[in-house]
Amino acid sequence: MDGDILALCTIQIFILLCILGAIFYFLGKHLAYRSKVDTLNRTILVTGCDGGLGFGLAVHFDKIGLRVIAGFTDITSINTSRLKAETSDKLKLIQLDLTTLDDKQSKTVESLVAQREGGLWAVIHAPVDCVQGNLQWQSFEHCQKQIDVNLNSAWKVAKIFAPLLKSKSGRIVFIGSITGSRGLPGLPVYSASAQGVEALSQALRHEYMEAKIDVVIVRPGGLECLAQRWLSGARQKEMNEMWDRMTVEQRKENEPFFVAYHNNMAKSIDKYDRDESIPIPEYITDAFECAILDKKPLARYSGAPGLGARFKRVLLKTVPFISSYYTKRFYNENVLCTSAV
Numbered sequence: 001m002d003g004d005i006l007a008l009c010t011i012q013i014f015i016l017l018c019i020l021g022a023i024f025y026f027l028g029k030h031l032a033y034r035s036k037v038d039t040l041n042r043t044i045l046v047t048g049c050d051g052g053l054g055f056g057l058a059v060h061f062d063k064i065g066l067r068v069i070a071g072f073t074d075i076t077s078i079n080t081s082r083l084k085a086e087t088s089d090k091l092k093l094i095q096l097d098l099t100t101l102d103d104k105q106s107k108t109v110e111s112l113v114a115q116r117e118g119g120l121w122a123v124i125h126a127p128v129d130c131v132q133g134n135l136q137w138q139s140f141e142h143c144q145k146q147i148d149v150n151l152n153s154a155w156k157v158a159k160i161f162a163p164l165l166k167s168k169s170g171r172i173v174f175i176g177s178i179t180g181s182r183g184l185p186g187l188p189v190y191s192a193s194a195q196g197v198e199a200l201s202q203a204l205r206h207e208y209m210e211a212k213i214d215v216v217i218v219r220p221g222g223l224e225c226l227a228q229r230w231l232s233g234a235r236q237k238e239m240n241e242m243w244d245r246m247t248v249e250q251r252k253e254n255e256p257f258f259v260a261y262h263n264n265m266a267k268s269i270d271k272y273d274r275d276e277s278i279p280i281p282e283y284i285t286d287a288f289e290c291a292i293l294d295k296k297p298l299a300r301y302s303g304a305p306g307l308g309a310r311f312k313r314v315l316l317k318t319v320p321f322i323s324s325y326y327t328k329r330f331y332n333e334n335v336l337c338t339s340a341v
Contacts, residue, residue: 039065041118045109047071047096048127050079053175053220057124059287062087064289066121069112069229071096086165098127100151102311105130106160113164120164122292124173125157133261137242137254143189151200152191158204166203171183173291174201176217176300205299220284220303257272258279 006164044061048054049070058070068091075095083093092112096105113120129149131142158172165172178184180198183191198217205215239262246254287303 015238024278035295037294037295041067041116043067043069043113043116043118043120044122044124045069045071045120045161046126047098047153048073048125049083050077051127053128053280054124054126055079057126057285058083058091059086060280060285060288062091062294066292067116068092069094069109071098073097073178099148099157101153101156101160103160106164109161110164119168119170120161121170122163122170122173123157123165123170124288125154125291126175127153128175130187130237132186132310133185133239133242134254136250137246137258138189139241139245142238142241146189146193147196149172150190151196154197155200156213158200162208162211165213166211171214171292171297172204172208173214173216173218173288176201176219178219180217180219201299214297215299216297217300218291218303219288219300220287 044066045062046054046058046068049058050073054070058068062068066088070083070091073093073096080093083091093111094108096109109120113210129146131138131146135143154174162172164170174197176198177190177194179187179191180194183195185216201215201217208215243251243258243262251258281303284303285300291301293295
């Protein structure tokens with residue numbers, strides 16, 4: 001009897017020690033990953049500042065003390081003047097055409113970095129091009145631009161700027177999306193480009209390990225809404241182009257859905273256009289701060305608004321029938337707009 005009690009106590013103590021060990025392990029791991037590097041003499045390059053996400057990140061990182069090089073496709077645009085007005089003298093502007101990125105443009109970045117102590121710490125590749133609509137509605141130009149801006153520019157940025165990051169054991173941060181793990185109808189080409197960026201990041205994470213360059217993905221929740229506010233003119237132009245390219249038969253077949261979709265998009269655009277001062281949500285800037293400043297960055301950060309949204313993402317990724325239901329609901333509400341038809 002005494003032997004049985006002793007055995008039971010031994011097992012209980014062993015289980016308790018295992019639980020305590022696991023708790024201390026995960027706490028230690030969390031603290032190790034969450035310890036930050038200082039921002040002194042750290043230079044980062046933010047590409048795609050023509051868009052709302054890149055612009056907002058350039059402003060944010062300038063405010064917290066990093067030396068920012070902001071890349072614009074069109075350096076003469078009104079957004080460059082706005083960025084200068086909202087940031088310090090430390091921020092520098094540079095023209096980077098990401099669809100034709102080459103060694104010549106990288107030399108310009110290299111010369112700017114050489115003028116600053118500490119080298120290049122990180123590159124945030126922030127351009128996003130997302131055309132919403134059925135594949136048969138989209139033109140070849142719409143499709144090609146999404147691949148060029150979202151995917152082709154990503155591998156070019158990695159290839160060209162990795163040598164500048166090597167001396168500082170720096171990092172490359174790519175923009176991810178929920179469509180990177182689950183393609184959504186109505187976003188077929190965008191989903192394909194997002195999954196390409198995920199695969200590229202996974203491969204480069206191993207290739208750059210020896211050079212001690214970290215490759216990180218940040219999935220900013222609500223990014224599409226942010227992009228709509230900045231690209232409202234482009235969105236309406238894209239929808240008009242889709243309609244103009246349709247044959248008479250295609251218009252007759254798709255008119256109820258397309259008109260409802262057009263109206264739904266217009267309402268969303270109007271909501272954001274009424275307030276041009278809407279900043280990037282804090283939960284998104286927090287995710288990017290972790291990606292840039294964590295001493296040991298994770299492979300992926302989620303910019304989801306709160307635990308509820310993060311839990312939803314986990315369910316969508318792990319429970320097939322919930323994922324299928326959400327995909328169908330997204331398509332019906334955002335593309336077919338069946339509630340409005």
